[in-house]
Amino acid sequence: MIQSLINPQHKCTMLSRFFYITQKNKHLTAVKYRNQTVSYGLLNQWVGKIASYLSLNGVKPGDFVAVELTHSAELIASLLAVQALGAAYVPLDKKAPIERNQLILEDVKPVFIIGDKDNFHQKDYPFCDIYHCIQQMDISQSVSDSSQLTGVAYVIYTSGTTGKPKGVLITHNNLSALFEVTESFYQFNSRDVIMLYHSYAFDFSVWEIWSAIAYGGTLLIPDDETRIEPEKLSQLIKNENVTVLNQTPTAFSINAPKLMDFNRSELALRFIIFGGERLNFQALKSWEKKFGLDSPLLINMYGITETTVHATLHVVKKNDLDKLESIIGKVLPSFNYILRKLQDSPSSNDSGELLLSGRQVTKGYLNSDNTSSGKFIEIENNNLSRVYYCSGDIVKCNDNGELIYQGRIDQQVKVNGYRIETGEIESIMAQLDGIEDVCVIALRSEMLGDYLLCCFSSSIESDVTLIERFKILAKDKLPVYMRPLKYKRLDRIPRTVNGKIDKSTIIHSLELAYVS
Template sequence: MINNIIESIQKHQDRNAFYIKGRHYTYKDVGIKITDIKTALLPHLHTINPKHIGVIINEDFESYVSCISVLLCGYGYVPLNPLSPNERNFETIQQAEIKVILTSHKTENDIFYKDKGVNVIYTNDITKGELNLEFPSTNDLDPAYVIFTSGSTGKPKGTPLSRANLNAFLESVWLLNWKIDENDRFLQMSSMTFDMSILTFIIPLCVGACIYTVPEYEIKYMYGLQLMIEHEITFIAVVPSTLSFLKPYFGEISLSSIRYSLVCGEAFPIELAKLWQECAPSSQIINIYGPTEATVFTHSYVYKDGVNEKEYNNIMALGDLVKNIEGIILDDSGKEVSVGDKGELCISGTQLTGGYLLNPQKNAESFFEYNKDGMNKRFYRTGDIVFIDNENTYFYVGRKDTQVKIQGHRVELGDVEKNARDITKTEKTIAIALKNSMGNYYIHLFVQGNNILKAEIIEFLKGRIPYYMIPSKVTFLEIIPLNANGKVDKIALAKIAQSLENTI
């Protein structure tokens, strides 16, 4: 991976590497900026252990190149969302033991980080130097990046991926035989805090292609569509909800330049794939699936003709395992199920993380040893209920726990509840995930009693959790319904939510 990126810079210096906010940047621009950031980092590297460096993701040229420079220096980048509350980001900084942060420009938040003892380097202030692509040798065990997702305890959960994990993933991708090269134009819509960005950030740099990014202040799906049309994008990777937002415009969309449409992050309805194929007739539509813990994706399914598709409940199959992943499906007693029977998907392989940062309890819950084919192997419990057919194709059924995908981001509803309870002051504060009329998930928060205003709850949560975890609706009930087992009756809550929708 490191060599591929360096070779792209050396070979394609005059070709465009990025298109950001209306401006092109060449591979030479990338190389020089990488050199400058490396020079600025060198005095700090001996103080950094573990080898994690924070990068404030301002969705600009410096943000992207900072991540590359950190990688080439032999360290792992930790993307930090500038829109997240300071305390949330500092929790991430503490868990990853970050001593240095790279950011493109000064903000009032910098004082907060500096007061906590973190060095802040401003990449746009670094003096421009000469191109120098000599970097230290790296070890497969060195970190590549750390992605933080929602945690059920109310604190973000850090998943570190090593260079070995990332290289194994890239090998799996190359073996899928996608025909991509320096002539391709990739649409980069995903935040760098979301590991799907690896598909449209690292991969194009490895082949010398150009990356077209969507600014953080734009309406992503509309700006993305504009880029697809005006720049004849050839490769996209989006969550199904992005395509759902575009549905009102499908009759007017004609995107003959797109050759690959990768869809991931949420269940992908077959009907939505049919409609998108009409918009992008030359595109190969590929449904990909996989948890952050196994480096971006573990399964892929190529959409065919819309007629002879593999699907379950009108949701496209997850597909087959990629090269460097092994999967088993276990029942509640921990035994492998037969073909066609449902159970929890557990995965193993060289793409699998070594475990969560500073979280032994969660590691013990999520990872386990299992004897497979006479060998003890380490597996991860995905929490997804699946089954396979006679051709070893995997099908998604649903979640085993309360984890859901909101706008492609993985969210623990317990995280939302924990933070909301800090303001409602009642344990009877319950979050459920529901689908809206466009088929996208949203969070509905129910609170027993009414001693606080809805606006107060939302305003409080804006300072505690990321935007995509903020409930879209808050409803107060005199009594939260319970089932026969004395547990919260979430089916009843869903019916209440539906009845409220019907009265609007």
Template sequence: MVCGGEVLTYSDLDERSSRLAGVLRARGVGKGDLVVLALERSPDLVVAALAVLLAGGAYVGVDVEDPDARLASVVADSGARLVIAREADAARFAAEVLPVERALESDVPALREGPEITPDDLCYVVYTSGSTGAPKGVLVPHEGVANLAAWHQRTFDVRPGDRVSQIARPSFDAWALEVWPCLAAGATLHLMESRLPGSSDALARWISTQGVTVCFLTTVLAVDLLDQQVGGSLRVLLTGGEKLNRRPPAGLPYKLFNLYGPTETSVVATFAEVGPEGGTPPIGHPLPGMRAYLLDEERRPVPRGSVGELYIGGTGVAHGYLNRPELTAQRFMPDPVDLSARMYATGDLARELPEGGLAFAGRADDQVKVRGFRVEPGEVESALRGLAGVREAVVVKSEQADQLIAAVVPSDPADLPDPVGLRRELARHLPDYMVPAAVTVLEALPVTSHGKVDRKALARPQEPAAPAQESGGFRTDTERVLAELWCEVLQVGSVERDDSFFESGGDSLLAIRLASRARQRGLRMVADDLFEYDVLHELAASVSAASPGT
């Protein structure tokens, strides 16, 4: 593994993970026990995950940047025996915490032989958004991960000489796609040290500098990368998380693959190589050992070419949801090909193409994808309704941007809640990708002619207010240019000098987009500038100081 200046050999990985596994066994971790990994993207995170598996347990990945309330919810729901974290983060958890620094220096004997593990034993738990207002844990067995690793190694010809990127958050199931196939192939894992680079060209430079040969990126990042010059090392780019709507340019020096798969199907269920010719890229064919069914509302096969709900069966199907037997029974059902196994109802719509393979055709329910993460709007709505001053709430995905927007009805029409305050309060409880970019306070929610909430009307962009440059108050040309770009990126009508980018709906991906457009206008700016100066006039002052002639 390589992470900045830190390098771990396979011998180092074996020694450290075995030592930590010995400590875990001494703490009582055994077969089937869950251990929460509350570590940033780092070699220690990989060591800890492997140690949990060696001890016979299963790991639960969380994002340490999530709010304490979110972390507490996952720890409590999982019933984890232990939390592995940095010593500095120990106080954030009510459960028993094992500081990773102390554990790796412990004199407890290394574990050389752990309990016997079967393919059906649990490997990890990933929490995804839940419609009832609480996240739900998906139970993924070793069999699914082993099938994923074997397919990855065979399909992309990954060998010890390859360099594989590790960019995903540990709370995202793509982390397993990046880590385990790489280690199984004996390749080198290159971990990104901190948050994503501030622009797509900076990401391209990182890939080139690291000599990465195989890389997974979420759809938004991958599409941006297609327009960049990447060094000659990259030979395979994998993407997934959202619908891929464009094809690569001709002459791309690496191969592009579109991956599809809910968390409940061990990360990837189908895949397709995507070339420059043709229409919307397909999601392709199932992995070896997996099956795809297109069924109607009565769960009967639809005619070839017709749209049906996509069900996935085979090796990669998860065991179900932790502590959710009723929901498990609803989404996991007997597989018609193998009645002793189960298939998973994805809630996605697809159709079979004339040449074979599958084309994605949308969702059959309210679930949406935001920045590659699956989100149940109901969870965000529940969180909003739990805030003071909110009687009703509806959350939808914007038609124009990869973000959520919300509308709320106040409990007291004479005492309207502050939209910025609502977003700030949500950010204390939800991951950043689940916090709506904008919250609108309405007297009543719009309804259709059938009396149902008109979610489509809420998702459509509103008529913009006066253009940003006409709203007044800007003191420099840099402020005016940034205000104009700010409105374009955030899909808002106007901004003020004292507005905060992130409180106005910005996120890390939109920061990259804003920085890219600013550079096209001649300003010297990277996305990291927004994390340091997120108020418009402060950002403008910083950019002006760095940009000659402004």
């Protein structure tokens, strides 16, 4: 067992908060998974056993420890144990391609891997069998909480422009800053039941985990089958009285219809928090008609791994639902921001690339010269020099001081001399009834030259009817140079493990030539 005498009101790591809560509330439920209920006291015992084993095998502060497990209470204990030693955990998604995980291991060079011996394939690294460790390890060896605000807490790998994943180094200070500026709004507490919906290799999971276990709440882990079955998932949310649900807009569009089968009184939800991709506010109209917007509150949060999960917050209001624009809200108090003007852009003059500075901006990338990458730059303002992260996201500011998300710089394409933001077209095309998903891609062919292709999935059978409606909508809403020339129905729009549209897969499957 690991103890901490730190008062959580003082600046400390989120892990120290967990240990403080554990001492005062050992009996509370920390994690629920299938038929397994793990109290804070038992979870802390597991953390102590794993930390003792790793410590005896030489793991020390500053080391990297890879974790390759399915979602479970044992997974949570493993992540905490690594951090308790002052080391950083590196998640390996078991559903990711083996080649990607191999690239991560080659880059991070972990001193240890925590996994399950029955489903483990990485033979070149020292290995801890989590289940054997928890069952057999004696915790007579004393282990103290060695986490420090300046230390790296975890490393999340994101897609790199070269095709090689990049490891983002997130410190305990980054993580603490996120919760220090959001906890007064969300009021996380011991009555909360928060679902771990996202892969622990996706940084949305970090928010889900700590908003539960740093405040005495319960982290509810659905099994894989339940997670992908909207009917089973919604039933679990109801039966377990889930209070906070985090969703990408795409996931919510799939799960919301089954949740709307219940009456408001049957759900305990306080918040539904959106993140990970652009939110189409008009898609929330049916939810608002059924439940209103007061309980649960719907929150749109924009963020990037490099700025520690979330950077803005916006409470969805009824008048937002008639807007085409995607409001991401006001920047969290831990940040300073700049809008860097764009060159050669058809967007209005008040648009720019969002640059962020502050306590939540991470240390950068592992094994990378961050100053030469162009993503982390030093800017002097009012005789004060700050490091800013260049997000690559285009935003503008409205009259209320809120930021409006307009798309990615790397989603801007040049078609016949016009620079176009495909996300703007997608948000308009998504308004059509019966459209489940949509994406717009710039392509090139010898016969047609440069043109735009609109791919969509739909519950409506007639392609002809849909395409005619698309064309009418485009004519009403878009200038000629932004109107798709071709339309293509797909059974589904492919997405990455993080829920983002996978345009490269579409292009490859249709054997088309992309326009940069």
